[in-house]
Amino acid sequence: MNESFSSLIDSASSILILLPNKPYFDQVAAGLSLYLSLRDKKSTAVSCPSPMTVGFNRLIGVNKISSELGSKNLLITFPNYDAGNIEKVSYDIENGEFKLTVVPKDGFNAPQKEQIGVNHSGISADLIILIGGANESHFPALSQKDFEGARIAHIGTRTLTSERGVMSFARPGSSVSELIASLIKENELPMDVDTATNLVMGIEDGSSNFTSSEVIPETFEMFAHLLRSGGQRQPKVKLSPVSFPQAEPVTEQIENKEEMVENPPSDWLQPKVYKGTSVS
Known part of the structure; x- marks a missing residue:
């Protein structure tokens, strides 16, 4: 083998x-x-x-x-251009320079520069x-x-x-x-x-x-x-753990606050006499 x-x-x-x-x-x-x-x-x-x-x-x-x-091959395409608008395609060689000519039909414009695609294809x-x-x-x-x-x-x-x-x-x-x-x-x-x-x-x-x-x-x-032979061991790239905020308790904490009464009545601080209610 x-x-x-x-x-x-x-x-x-x-x-x-x-x-x-x-x-x-x-x-x-x-x-x-x-x-x-x-x-x-x-x-x-x-x-x-x-x-x-x-x-x-x-x-x-x-x-x-x-x-x-x-x-292996040069591929020229005309994306976003209607191929039905093309009358003929021809090529010529002048002074060692290759020229490709695309002739549109009457009443139609030739492909614009932004409508030309150049790629390679074919396996050599x-x-x-x-x-x-x-x-x-x-x-x-x-x-x-x-x-x-x-x-x-x-x-x-x-x-x-x-x-x-x-x-x-x-x-x-x-x-x-x-x-x-x-x-x-x-x-x-x-x-x-x-x-x-x-x-x-x-x-x-x-x-x-x-x-x-x-x-x-x-x-x-x-x-x-x-x-x-010189091979190096490379550590795997690990994603950093995401830090999540601590969850808040579901039950609300109720704060006991003393209510402050502003401008109390003039007799509020004076001694009061309470009379009991008799039950017959």
Whole structure:
């Protein structure tokens, strides 16, 4: 398996590392680490259909994960402009400069500058590496025609259920990060401090701090190798507890106040004579 993975990387001209939809922290750490290891060796990109949330921010290079699958083609769109107003589209090359001309129908204006959208699309990679996931539904991009002709490999702790030809590098492990670390080491791929640090965090999270039943002696050996390679253990960011005010007692405290009588009658302080009432 080691030689086949190494030859797979060597024969590829461009590599796309694809994360599953709504990935776990371990899967993101694994895919990002493989990207960091390969980026100086091959043209490599890493993509995820789901946006990266705050919980992934402690991973080094998380900003390299894109929602776009590739940039093979330049895509020009005209948002908020009725395509029915266009008469024809033509192009020309003058003095080595490409010109695209959009001609509107009579009585209509041409698209304005604020109505022009420029993006990239299309996959130029000839090798797609799937990280984690259980079946093809976790990788919705696989249904695109851009993947036709590209070789597809999968790395995970269980075999991917797929009807297409997928080269499997799945095997049991405490985490996907442990498998990626093993592949990097066994195939003598680059392992810098950032890559090792991400894998350290991925193994810790994926193995639930080594409490998983999938943790074996080799897990600790690989973890030690990552630490020796410069990997740093990073504490999880914990939200500060919210300070709540002390609850007020439900029953109201009634204060006894003496009523002050201002300007009492003139005879109020004089002695009084009280007469009893006889009861017959």
